[in-house]
Amino acid sequence: MTLYKGKRRTTTALVLSMGLFFAALLYLPGMLPFDSQVTDSFFRWWVVHLWVEGVWELIMGGILSFLLIKLTGVDREVIEKWLYVIVGLTFLSGVLGTGHHYYYIGVNKIWLIVGGIFSALEPLAFLAMALFAVNMYRKGEKKHPNKLALYWTLGAAIVSFVGAGLLGFAHTLPQTNLYTHGTLVTAMHGHLAFWGAYAMIVLAIISYAMPNMTGRKLYDTGRGRMAFWFSNVGMVGMTVAFGVAGVAQVYMERIMKIEFMKVQEMMEIHFYILIICATLFTTGILMYIADFIKHGQPTDEALIKE
Amino acid sequence: MLSKKQARAFFLGGTLVTFLIFIGLTIFSLSKDVDQTNHENITEAVVRGKDLWDHNNCMGCHTLLGEGGYYAPELTKVIDRRGRPYIKAVLMSKVPWQPNGRKMVAYGFTNEQAEDLIAFFDWIDDIDLNGFDRVVSPLAKDKTN
Structure with a gap:
């Protein structure tokens, strides 16, 4: 509705709205009932994969462009042209990349080839996104005072490249995935990918929007910076712990053929590290929430200052 | 440009x-x-078993065809590994099953429900998984291949 009422319909707004619309639409395949577990699974990936490697990236790209336009002052035309290239790359690789979920669930081997090739291209979209964000930041002449929003914005672009792009590629080839399918290696990739691509971008837009909406100039606080670093270091730590545990699990379970629970017991130390890192992560998030609650309400004081 | x-x-x-x-x-x-799933072998018991599998959120902890939670063992080929009596005992147990310290919810399924779930696992076990069926731990098909 906002899009419809707006004076001009920008590419950014269009891409964002398309993302939201198709995200809602793609919820449907997951609700189709099937008697076969395999067919069920097949369409569940229509939801999950076409969300995360498809339409959610439209949303992410849209928000990212908006923030970059606002924070760096680079010309809208330039940013939006690259937005098209990025979402183009996303769909070109991402749609057929869905095949990497179909390798070993009981459907035809053609997916090993299609999924393998196209999901190998998927990191390109995320690489483009990261390069785009960093280059626009360097190029930008405007130095927006909202440093926290800038941290989260650039962070989202970079962490999603590492988490979704690189760590995804680490187990996406069929030869590798034959052994890593259904192990903690997937958890390693999933945690960092979701954090970078979908959590950090939301925290970025909140950091940008909240000061504007409340009238407070909450641009760069010690707690805000600590929230950023604690949560990110915590999440990277969790990813490493999952990764080490995952590789150990693959080797012991699938190569040495040791039984599941025995392997889990041998990996116990990694789970303690996981808990420590998760605590650090949660501390960061709580700091962010504390900042949000404390400064989120418009107050008389803030209004007077305006 | x-x-x-x-x-x-x-x-x-x-x-x-x-x-x-x-x-x-x-x-x-x-x-x-x-088709690699022997679709014609999906009997009513298999469908009932799948419903039980879905409604009790077994996937929250276990993986099947490599998909699901990583808290409890993979259940593809579980019949080959454990045998039917063992699986039935776990499914029907009224006290939580915890052979290795991790506790499974005591579902206390009836005899029929347990049979349905086993029929479901039985159907799963015959699906051609493009090689994953031979990797899934521990190699259940080692003897035959």
Whole structure:
């Protein structure tokens, strides 16, 4: 509705709205009932994969462009042209990349080839996104005072490249995935990918929007910076712990053929590290929430200052 | 250098072409000729077993076909590994099953429900998983291959 009422319909707004619309639409395949577990699974990936490697990236790209336009002052035309290239790359690789979920669930081997090739291209979209964000930041002449929003914005672009792009590629080839399918290696990739691509971008837009909406100039606080670093270091730590545990699990379970629970017991130390890192992560998030609650309400004081 | 119009054409064109191929491949891989799941063997018991599997959120902890939670063992080929009596005992147990310290909810299924779930696992076990069926731990098919 906002899009419809707006004076001009920008590419950014269009891409964002398309993302939201198709995200809602793609919820449907997951609700189709099937008697076969395999067919069920097949369409569940229509939801999950076409969300995360498809339409959610439209949303992410849209928000990212908006923030970059606002924070760096680079010309809208330039940013939006690259937005098209990025979402183009996303769909070109991402749609057929869905095949990497179909390798070993009981459907035809053609997916090993299609999924393998196209999901190998998927990191390109995320690489483009990261390069785009960093280059626009360097190029930008405007130095927006909202440093926290800038941290989260650039962070989202970079962490999603590492988490979704690189760590995804680490187990996406069929030869590798034959052994890593259904192990903690997937958890390693999933945690960092979701954090970078979908959590950090939301925290970025909140950091940008909240000061504007409340009238407070909450641009760069010690707690805000600590929230950023604690949560990110915590999440990277969790990813490493999952990764080490995952590789150990693959080797012991699938190569040495040791039984599941025995392997889990041998990996116990990694789970303690996981808990420590998760605590650090949660501390960061709580700091962010504390900042949000404390400064989120418009107050008389803030209004007077305006 | 690339113009905005060209960039948009690249986005729309690429999306359309890949999506059409995707639909085509979907139709192909769900067609009867290339079925790897023995679809005709899905009996009413298997469907009832799948409903139990879904409604009790077994996937919250266990993986099946490599999909699900990583808290409890993979259940593809579980019959080959454990045998029916063991599985039935776990499913019907009134006290939480915890052979190795991790506790499974005591579902206390009836005899029929347990049989349905086993029928479901039995059907799963015969699916051709493009090689994953031989990797899934521990190698259940070692003896036959």
